[in-house]
Amino acid sequence: xxxxxxxxxxxxxxxIRRLVxxxxxxxxxxxxxxxxxxxxxxxxxxxxxxKMYAFWSSVMLTTGRYKxxxxxxxLIVPDIKPExxxxxxxxxDATCREQFDNATSEAFRIKAERIAESLKLALFYRPERPWPxxxxx
Amino acid sequence: MTFVVTDNCIKCKYMDCVEVCPVDCFxxxxxxxxxxxxxCIDCGVCEPECPADAISADTEPGLESxxxxxxxYAAVWPNIxxxxxxxxxxxxxxxxxxxxxxxxxxxPGQGD
Numbered sequence: 001x002x003x004x005x006x007x008x009x010x011x012x013x014x015x016i017r018r019l020v021x022x023x024x025x026x027x028x029x030x031x032x033x034x035x036x037x038x039x040x041x042x043x044x045x046x047x048x049x050x051k052m053y054a055f056w057s058s059v060m061l062t063t064g065r066y067k068x069x070x071x072x073x074x075l076i077v078p079d080i081k082p083e084x085x086x087x088x089x090x091x092x093d094a095t096c097r098e099q100f101d102n103a104t105s106e107a108f109r110i111k112a113e114r115i116a117e118s119l120k121l122a123l124f125y126r127p128e129r130p131w132p133x134x135x136x137x
Numbered sequence: 138m139t140f141v142v143t144d145n146c147i148k149c150k151y152m153d154c155v156e157v158c159p160v161d162c163f164x165x166x167x168x169x170x171x172x173x174x175x176x177c178i179d180c181g182v183c184e185p186e187c188p189a190d191a192i193s194a195d196t197e198p199g200l201e202s203x204x205x206x207x208x209x210y211a212a213v214w215p216n217i218x219x220x221x222x223x224x225x226x227x228x229x230x231x232x233x234x235x236x237x238x239x240x241x242x243x244x245p246g247q248g249d
Contacts, residue, residue: 055159058157058159058180058182059159059180059182062157062182062186063157064156064157064158064159066159067159067160067161067218068159068160069160069161069176070160070178071160071175071176071178111180111181114179114180114181115178115179115180117179118139118177118178118179119178122175
C-alpha cells in the first residue's frame, strides 16, 4: 500500500492545523465526548482550536507557542471520567492516521498517551484507590 | 509520571528548558532548576533541549532522590518561564561528577 504524497510531509504548523480541525469535527460528532466539550466551549470553537494549534505546535515542534495550565482546565470540567480519555485518544489516533504517515502518527500517539496519562493521574489518582482506575459500573 | 531535573543542572543552569515548556512548570533555585511534579504533563519537550542532559523521565531507575528533591524545592522556589544568561562558568561545571554534594544551594533563585 502506498501512502499519499501529502501524508509524507514532516510535521508543520499547517499539518497541525489540519489535524486539530479534523479531530474536533470527530469530537463534536462523538456521543461520549460531544456533550462534555459542548458544556465547556458553548458556542465559539475557534479560540479553543487556536489554543490547540499552539499546544500541539509546542509539543511537536518545540515552539513554546502554548503557555497554559491544562491540569487546572481539566479539573473544572464537569463529568470528566478516565474512560473519556481513552475515547479521546482513539479518535485522535484515527485522525492522525488519516492526516500523516505511520511514523508521524506514532510520534503524535506516544506524546498524546503520555500527556493523557499525566492528566488522568492529576485528576483521578488517589493514594487509597487502585490505579489504573476501574471504569464506573 | 513526570520529568525531573538531575545533578548536571547544578551550576550549569542553562535554562533552555523554560522557554519550551508548555505548562511553565520550572522553578528556580540559586544554582539549579527543578520541575513541579504536579504541573508537568510529561510531554517530554524539555528533555532534548537541555544542553547538559540533566532532564530525565522519573521512570528511569535510580532517580528517586531527585524526584523528591524536585518536588520539595518546586514548592518553595519561584517560577521561571523566561530564559536568562546562564552562569559565566556554566561550561566549566558541565559534566562534573556529584555536584549535589559539593555545590547544591537550597536558596531560591530570582525567578521571572
